[in-house]
Amino acid sequence: AQKVTQAQTEISVVEKEDVTLDCVYETRDTTYYLFWYKQPPSGELVFLIRRNSFDEQNEISGRYSWNFQKSTSSFNFTITASQVVDSAVYFCALTALNAGNMLTFGGGTRLMVKP
Amino acid sequence: DADVTQTPRNRITKTGKRIMLECSQTKGHDRMYWYRQDPGLGLRLIYYSFDVKDINKGEISDGYSVSRQAQAKFSLSLESAIPNQTALYFCATSEPGASSYNEQFFGPGTRLTVL
Numbered sequence: 001a002q003k004v005t006q007a008q009t010e011i012s013v014v015e016k017e018d019v020t021l022d023c024v025y026e027t028r029d030t031t032y033y034l035f036w037y038k039q040p041p042s043g044e045l046v047f048l049i050r051r052n053s054f055d056e057q058n059e060i061s062g063r064y065s066w067n068f069q070k071s072t073s074s075f076n077f078t079i080t081a082s083q084v085v086d087s088a089v090y091f092c093a094l095t096a097l098n099a100g101n102m103l104t105f106g107g108g109t110r111l112m113v114k115p
Numbered sequence: 116d117a118d119v120t121q122t123p124r125n126r127i128t129k130t131g132k133r134i135m136l137e138c139s140q141t142k143g144h145d146r147m148y149w150y151r152q153d154p155g156l157g158l159r160l161i162y163y164s165f166d167v168k169d170i171n172k173g174e175i176s177d178g179y180s181v182s183r184q185a186q187a188k189f190s191l192s193l194e195s196a197i198p199n200q201t202a203l204y205f206c207a208t209s210e211p212g213a214s215s216y217n218e219q220f221f222g223p224g225t226r227l228t229v230l
Contacts, residue, residue: 009155043203045221091157102173103219105157 006106021077023092031097034075039089119222127228134193138206147189152203196229
């Protein structure tokens with residue numbers, strides 16, 4: 001069975017602060033993929049990143065960075081110099097090789113960035 | 116034009132009514148999925164279909180049925196809607212294939228309220 005836990009249900013920061021969203025996962029498979037999605041107030045899901053279990057390199061994309069650590073089963077997401085437009089719900093998700101392409105989502109973290 | 120469309124985008128109905136949510140895609144994908152999103156629970160899989168003749172139950176299929184009318188169309192029905200089916204519903208598509216994972220593309224969502 002797969003499980004994704006996002007312990008932070010809601011985070012509030014002031015613009016320009018850095019913020020890290022935590023994601024902890026469980027799977028028995030050795031081959032799996034991890035994802036982050038953004039859901040702005042308009043409601044659609046925006047794909048941010050996919051990582052496979054064999055690639056533990058951290059990734060940076062502009063103000064976004066991701067830290068994947070298999071030793072702690074975590075895939076954390078950091079926004080540097082947050083902006084009001086970053087306000088959204090962020091979901092971490094997991095699928096494993098033997099899960100038939102089924103995505104398991106965490107409960108989401110609502111990020112509020114105040115001006 | 117959007118690759119994955121959902122109709123209606125918003126619907127308010129009463130307990131006991133039959134409701135159909137429709138999903139259409141122009142991506143040519145064989146695989147289609149229905150998820151529901153509830154606050155704090157993320158997205159959970161209701162049904163999925165790997166081709167026109169293949170329908171499978173997901174994590175929370177009770178109270179729902181689906182129909183795969185064509186490769187491009189996948190409908191979700193609530194035979195007798197109840198208030199706890201109030202949620203945001205997402206359709207998604209993906210390609211099949213030999214690779215262990217193919218990205219899922221999400222529709223814009225349907226917000227359903229059952230009074």
